[in-house]
Amino acid sequence: MALRQAMITGALASGERLPSSRILAADLRLSRVTVEAAYAQIEAEGYLQRQTGRGTFVSTSLPHSTVSRNNKTVSAGLSRLSARGHKIVATGGCRDPRSPVPFAAGSPDLSAFPLKIWKQITARQLRTQGEKLLGYGDPQGYRPLREAVASYLQQSRGVLCSPEQILITTSSQQALQLLAMLLVDPEDTVWLEQPGYLGARNAFASAGADICAVTVDEQGMSPTPDLPVPRLIYLTPSHHYPTGVSLSLPRRLHLLDYAKRHGSWIVEDDYDSELHYDGRPLPAMQGLDKHQQVIYLGTFSKVLFPSLRLAYAVLPPALVAPMVTLRTVSDGHSSQLMQAVTAEFMQAGHFASHLRFSRQLYHSRRDHLLEQIRQKIEWLTPQVAAGGLQLAAHLPAGQEHYFSTLAAQAGIETPRLSPLFPGNSSQHQDGWLLGFSALTPAEITAAVNRLASLKISAIWRTAPATASPPRH
Numbered sequence: 393m394a395l396r397q398a399m400i401t402g403a404l405a406s407g408e409r410l411p412s413s414r415i416l417a418a419d420l421r422l423s424r425v426t427v428e429a430a431y432a433q434i435e436a437e438g439y440l441q442r443q444t445g446r447g448t449f450v451s452t453s454l455p456h457s458t459v460s461r462n463n464k465t466v467s468a469g470l471s472r473l474s475a476r477g478h479k480i481v482a483t484g485g486c487r488d489p490r491s492p493v494p495f496a497a498g499s500p501d502l503s504a505f506p507l508k509i510w511k512q513i514t515a516r517q518l519r520t521q522g523e524k525l526l527g528y529g530d531p532q533g534y535r536p537l538r539e540a541v542a543s544y545l546q547q548s549r550g551v552l553c554s555p556e557q558i559l560i561t562t563s564s565q566q567a568l569q570l571l572a573m574l575l576v577d578p579e580d581t582v583w584l585e586q587p588g589y590l591g592a593r594n595a596f597a598s599a600g601a602d603i604c605a606v607t608v609d610e611q612g613m614s615p616t617p618d619l620p621v622p623r624l625i626y627l628t629p630s631h632h633y634p635t636g637v638s639l640s641l642p643r644r645l646h647l648l649d650y651a652k653r654h655g656s657w658i659v660e661d662d663y664d665s666e667l668h669y670d671g672r673p674l675p676a677m678q679g680l681d682k683h684q685q686v687i688y689l690g691t692f693s694k695v696l697f698p699s700l701r702l703a704y705a706v707l708p709p710a711l712v713a714p715m716v717t718l719r720t721v722s723d724g725h726s727s728q729l730m731q732a733v734t735a736e737f738m739q740a741g742h743f744a745s746h747l748r749f750s751r752q753l754y755h756s757r758r759d760h761l762l763e764q765i766r767q768k769i770e771w772l773t774p775q776v777a778a779g780g781l782q783l784a785a786h787l788p789a790g791q792e793h794y795f796s797t798l799a800a801q802a803g804i805e806t807p808r809l810s811p812l813f814p815g816n817s818s819q820h821q822d823g824w825l826l827g828f829s830a831l832t833p834a835e836i837t838a839a840v841n842r843l844a845s846l847k848i849s850a851i852w853r854t855a856p857a858t859a860s861p862p863r864h
Contacts, residue, residue, distance in 0.1 A: 557712060625659070631779055685708065690703060781828070
């Protein structure tokens with residue numbers, strides 16, 4: 393089919409809007425029924441996303457088999473990659489959704505951002521120090537921003553740090569890549585949570601690490617005595633990704649003691665602890681560290697906006713100079729202007745105000761999504777999380793592919809839980825990671841209604857965990 397081929401070759405770009413079936417039928421002088429059938433077929437194959445009231449779009453996550461028409465050229469190029477290059481390509485990369493469609497995970501509501509205030513601060517920074525901000529910057533980060541971040545972390549998260557320990561990066565993913573390069577040699581063991589964040593797995597796997605998946609239970613990471621000693625332990629202790637559980641205090645103390653005895657680094661990824669709804673989150677694990685072995689990561693992408701491209705790492709003093717040097721051979725520094733604007737935004741109190749508003753907004757949307765699912769969908773079991781921008785929901789065992797295919801046909805994006813488990817995991821769970829923060833209550837209701845109206849076969853009620861999905 394010509395449309396499919398155009399998407400495979402890249403002639404139609406990811407996210408590009410297609411003409412309506414009526415207009416396309418008129419242009420091609422075909423029956424509209426024929427065009428509708430063609431759209432339905434390639435939508436079922438995962439190439440299209442149809443959104444009621446908005447139109448038909450090229451999928452933002454085309455199948456992995458989508459390659460250049462010239463396969464010989466691609467194969468020749470891949471054969472010339474380095475061993476590290478092959479490992480990076482094999483991870484599949486990390487791609488975030490470009491638009492907040494239901495239920496793409498991890499996006500803040502950009503319409504709620506105080507853009508007028510941001511514009512005013514940007515204009516003022518350009519007026520007062522424009523030429524300075526247009527030049528090269530400190531690879532460690534803009535000093536006023538590091539001061540603002542240090543003050544905020546000390547007061548809100550119990551992090552023990554000074555501005556001299558903070559490195560400003562473009563993202564927490566960049567920080568993970570830099571840490572993997574600096575601290576991990578090929579075949580070093582790295583402990584990762586299971587299930588866990590794919591970006592961390594990709595960063596350390598691409599460095600050649602031997603990934604050791606450690607089970608997560610209701611108290612967080614639960615290592616057993618038979619596990620190999622790690623060079624590095626990666627954790628999301630305040631709000632585990634994706635289940636939302638918090639690492640208990642006894643487990644925190646145990647892991648800190650273990651890391652001290654074995655000389656292991658701990659990376660604490662505090663990616664969205666600011667967005668906690670039920671009570672207060674536990675203070676950062678870094679604040680319990682007496683031996684300078686915890687590296688603390690945070691980001692502005694979830695609480696401000698993703699294209700800001702600013703994040704931070706709180707480093708043990710011994711790692712500051714090596715990480716800054718590594719940053720100089722990476723991308724040098726983050727945007728001077730955006731760092732200056734963010735610093736003033738924090739110092740003037742706008743950051744704290746926006747956080748308070750965001751917590752209330754996302755809290756209400758989380759509760760609305762939970763209520764809608766519980767009232768209308770018997771085959772989906774949500775796992776309540778105390779905070780965050782998305783929540784995990786479990787499907788009948790062995791049926792993730794089946795339900796996800798039906799949801800895609802209804803125009804609903806349902807990020808899957810199964811990829812967050814290692815390929816050989818015996819504790820695989822079927823489910824979805826549903827993003828709610830960027831959706832209005834009306835959009836949440838409409839999306840749940842579409843899921844509830846799916847024509848589900850009764851086979852899921854009795855199917856064993858290994859059953860194949862019904863074919864339609």
